[in-house]
Amino acid sequence: MSLRATHKSQLQDGEFDVLVIGAGINGAASASALAHRGLRTALVDARDFAGYTSQSSSNLIWGGIKYLETFEFALVRRLCSSRNLLMRAYPTAVRETRFLAAISRTAPRSRLAVWLGAWLYWFLGSCMTRTPRLLSRDALKRAEPVVDAQVTQGAVEYSDALLVDGDARFVFSLVRRAADAGCVTVNYLNVVHAERSGEYWRVDLLDNVDGGQMNTRARVIVNAGGPFADPLAGLTNVVTSSRHALSKGIHLITDRLSAKSRVLAFYADDGRPFFVIPLGNRASIGTTDTPVEIPTMTVDEADRDFVLRNINARLDLKSPLSRSDVIDERCGVRPLAVDRREKGDVGGDFLSLSRKHVIETDAGRACVSIYGGKLTDCLDVGTEVRDAVLSLGVVDPGGACSWYGESDTGIRNVFLAKAQLIRDEGAVFGETEAERLWRCYDSRALTLMEKFEDEPDTREVILVADGITRGELELVRDTEMVVSLADFLRRRTLLMQTRGKNELAGPAMMQVCEILFGSEASVRYQEYFGANSNEEA
Numbered sequence: 001m002s003l004r005a006t007h008k009s010q011l012q013d014g015e016f017d018v019l020v021i022g023a024g025i026n027g028a029a030s031a032s033a034l035a036h037r038g039l040r041t042a043l044v045d046a047r048d049f050a051g052y053t054s055q056s057s058s059n060l061i062w063g064g065i066k067y068l069e070t071f072e073f074a075l076v077r078r079l080c081s082s083r084n085l086l087m088r089a090y091p092t093a094v095r096e097t098r099f100l101a102a103i104s105r106t107a108p109r110s111r112l113a114v115w116l117g118a119w120l121y122w123f124l125g126s127c128m129t130r131t132p133r134l135l136s137r138d139a140l141k142r143a144e145p146v147v148d149a150q151v152t153q154g155a156v157e158y159s160d161a162l163l164v165d166g167d168a169r170f171v172f173s174l175v176r177r178a179a180d181a182g183c184v185t186v187n188y189l190n191v192v193h194a195e196r197s198g199e200y201w202r203v204d205l206l207d208n209v210d211g212g213q214m215n216t217r218a219r220v221i222v223n224a225g226g227p228f229a230d231p232l233a234g235l236t237n238v239v240t241s242s243r244h245a246l247s248k249g250i251h252l253i254t255d256r257l258s259a260k261s262r263v264l265a266f267y268a269d270d271g272r273p274f275f276v277i278p279l280g281n282r283a284s285i286g287t288t289d290t291p292v293e294i295p296t297m298t299v300d301e302a303d304r305d306f307v308l309r310n311i312n313a314r315l316d317l318k319s320p321l322s323r324s325d326v327i328d329e330r331c332g333v334r335p336l337a338v339d340r341r342e343k344g345d346v347g348g349d350f351l352s353l354s355r356k357h358v359i360e361t362d363a364g365r366a367c368v369s370i371y372g373g374k375l376t377d378c379l380d381v382g383t384e385v386r387d388a389v390l391s392l393g394v395v396d397p398g399g400a401c402s403w404y405g406e407s408d409t410g411i412r413n414v415f416l417a418k419a420q421l422i423r424d425e426g427a428v429f430g431e432t433e434a435e436r437l438w439r440c441y442d443s444r445a446l447t448l449m450e451k452f453e454d455e456p457d458t459r460e461v462i463l464v465a466d467g468i469t470r471g472e473l474e475l476v477r478d479t480e481m482v483v484s485l486a487d488f489l490r491r492r493t494l495l496m497q498t499r500g501k502n503e504l505a506g507p508a509m510m511q512v513c514e515i516l517f518g519s520e521a522s523v524r525y526q527e528y529f530g531a532n533s534n535e536e537a
């Protein structure tokens with residue numbers, strides 16, 4: 001029985017303390033916090049884990065330097081603390097990264113003002129990162145020749161952090177963490193009906209893989225539906241004082257534009273910060289901020305024009321970037337928390353809407369709803385949701401083990417020593433691959449090394465360019481609930497965006513499918529690479 005089928009059978013007719021609906025960053029963090037407390041927890045998503053907004057962010061863990069412009073010092077202080085907490089808890093997966101902000105001559109702020117702002121930001125961030133640096137136009141040209149320094153006043157360099165293996169992988173690490181604490185986690189399971197009856201919610205679920213229907217019961221539900229939180233509130237008849245305003249944001253993926261592993265930052269034409277962000281061996285350029293009425297995942301021509309026009313105007317490239325340089329695209333919808341009563345119309349105020357989160361508790365209907373939130377403040381969301389659920393009278397098992405973070409350095413050192421031994425025996429993965437394995441699989445990477453020892457044929461490298469072995473694929477198959485090839489290429493790894501579809505197709509990918517999907521390999525391969533493919537699904 002596959003891991004997904006096992007978890008599904010536990011959900012069917014099960015009785016839980018909490019059902020978390022939505023496995024984006026907010027649902028995943030909440031589920032892990034609840035499960036580690038000892039509550040009987042289930043987590044479901046209509047798509048794959050991180051299958052919606054949380055796979056399309058800028059991958060930044062940041063204190064929100066831009067909110068200094070709207071004088072939201074408390075928000076910046078809080079986001080910086082959240083960033084610092086994540087950097088400490090995930091010393092390898094959340095990496096301090098330098099941001100080189102080129103200040104154009106027409107920017108709304110002077111270079112000195114931005115520099116002072118960067119120092120304030122550094123202080124608000126408890127001085128945890130490297131200090132800011134002011135660069136003249138000539139220094140900028142020397143530091144980053146790809147930036148068109150002529151159109152700038154110079155630059156300011158400061159630090160924030162980056163999710164090295166991407167947002168979706170980070171979300172999955174929390175899903176896995178929840179599952180390790182006993183949480184029942186199932187992807188592609190859509191909540192279609194929920195009804196309060198006595199002490200319990202009775203919830204009907206539709207399996208988006210095989211069309212099957214099932215139900216389960218939970219004392220409390222957590223609405224972590226992100227951009228779908230409002231329809232989900234309607235479905236559960238829960239009235240909230242917050243609602244979501246939606247903002248579409250896109251990124252275009254191209255070859256790396258700079259030799260350095262830092263973020264290039266600019267002000268776009270609309271006055272918003274605009275970035276070139278390292279994404280594996282590629283660059284992710286964006287983003288946009290467009291009010292939308294419904295969650296949509298489509299990049300349109302206007303989005304592409306905006307990104308290409310803005311980046312070409314700011315870089316000094318041999319030839320301007322065009323659509324043919326775009327390897328892949330990302331499109332997401334920010335769910336922004338808005339107070340229903342105070343902000344009926346947000347039209348004029350859209351770009352400056354605060355990106356804070358709101359947790360609402362409806363004691364009468366035993367429902368906790370999450371509005372807003374960012375990847376950066378996911379640990380606060382998890383803790384607040386856990387406390388809100390406990391406030392609803394669920395018996396508190398009092399579990400106290402940590403619900404997030406990488407395993408301690410002792411385990412990491414054992415892993416690194418084993419990896420070194422296996423390398424000495426001639427295995428073809430290098431030091432960077434070993435680091436990647438640790439970042440992605442944490443203590444499961446140690447299990448992988450043991451597998452390499454016991455079954456040397458699992459060291460066979462299947463995807464040579466990325467050092468992905470048979471053993472790693474088997475680990476993914478057995479522990480990561482991969483349903484489609486896109487789950488693996490887009491969300492468990494960055495391959496879809498860093499390699500591009502054409503480069504991925506071929507016999508090696510068919511071998512990947514054989515390991516991940518067994519007798520369904522050809523179907524899954526065709527689903528992704530065939531004429532009618534749906535790459536995101």
Ligand SMILES: Cc1cc2nc3c(=O)[nH]c(=O)nc-3n(C[C@H](O)[C@H](O)[C@H](O)COP(=O)(O)OP(=O)(O)OC[C@H]3O[C@@H](n4cnc5c(N)ncnc54)[C@H](O)[C@@H]3O)c2cc1C
Nearest residue numbers: 022024025026046053054058060191226249332374375376
């Ligand atoms: C372009 C862009 C850039 C961003 N950059 C950053 C950044 O750099 N740093 C940062 O901190 N934040 C960033 N954000 C914000 C951040 O990505 C989002 O706030 C966050 O991912 C939202 O997570 P979520 O869990 O609320 O929503 P989602 O990730 O959308 O998760 C909600 C889930 O609920 C599921 N769902 C909905 N209804 C049902 C149902 N009926 N049954 C079952 N499941 C259901 C959906 O399938 C979905 O997977 C960015 C956002 C965008 C769009």
